[in-house]
Amino acid sequence: MLLSGYTKNVFRPECNPSFQSVHCIARLNEDVGEALPYLNAVLGGTQYLDDPPEVIFHHQGKIIKVGAREIAVNALKDEQEADRILEWLKNEINQAWESRDSITPCYTGKVKPKLIEILKLLPKTNCKKCGQPTCMAFAAQVMEGGRGPEHCPELSGENQKKLSEYLAGFDFE
Numbered sequence: 001m002l003l004s005g006y007t008k009n010v011f012r013p014e015c016n017p018s019f020q021s022v023h024c025i026a027r028l029n030e031d032v033g034e035a036l037p038y039l040n041a042v043l044g045g046t047q048y049l050d051d052p053p054e055v056i057f058h059h060q061g062k063i064i065k066v067g068a069r070e071i072a073v074n075a076l077k078d079e080q081e082a083d084r085i086l087e088w089l090k091n092e093i094n095q096a097w098e099s100r101d102s103i104t105p106c107y108t109g110k111v112k113p114k115l116i117e118i119l120k121l122l123p124k125t126n127c128k129k130c131g132q133p134t135c136m137a138f139a140a141q142v143m144e145g146g147r148g149p150e151h152c153p154e155l156s157g158e159n160q161k162k163l164s165e166y167l168a169g170f171d172f173e
């Protein structure tokens with residue numbers, strides 16, 4: 001087993017202590033840097049950095065960063081959710097490492113939709129009805145998988161269909 005355990009710290013973001021969700025940072029007992037390209041190949045990270053090694057995943061509305069000695073997870077409901085995600089990652093890291101002879105390591109992130117392609121299909125009126133200050137801000141959320149065409153009430157039927165078709169070519173999980 002590569003990763004035997006970790007020390008977890010769950011906290012509320014300092015910028016907004018009244019925020020409902022919590023963040024979690026886990027310091028890893030062992031260095032898992034060499035396993036990260038295999039983990040990336042298995043789970044399909046959205047971003048992979050070489051030096052220092054780090055892979056970023058978007059999972060159920062959360063951003064998860066796995067580095068050689070640390071895992072960081074944001075937007076958690078509570079400590080129990082942090083425990084579930086950390087245990088899942090620990091198993092995935094160990095499994096990816098143990099199966100590394102049969103996995104092709106991956107040193108790049110998944111291709112994301114292009115912001116400009118999303119923006120082209122939006123009304124570009126900055127009407128704020130989606131809750132965002134500009135269509136550009138909304139497009140950035142769509143690009144990350146946080147919002148979809150249905151969240152822009154001003155989007156015409158035709159462009160809503162085009163945007164749905166464009167986004168269908170990407171895997172946000």
Ligand code: SF4
Binds near residue numbers: 124127131132139153
């Ligand atoms: S609701 Fe649509 S048109 Fe209005 S700001 Fe949001 S994305 Fe732009």
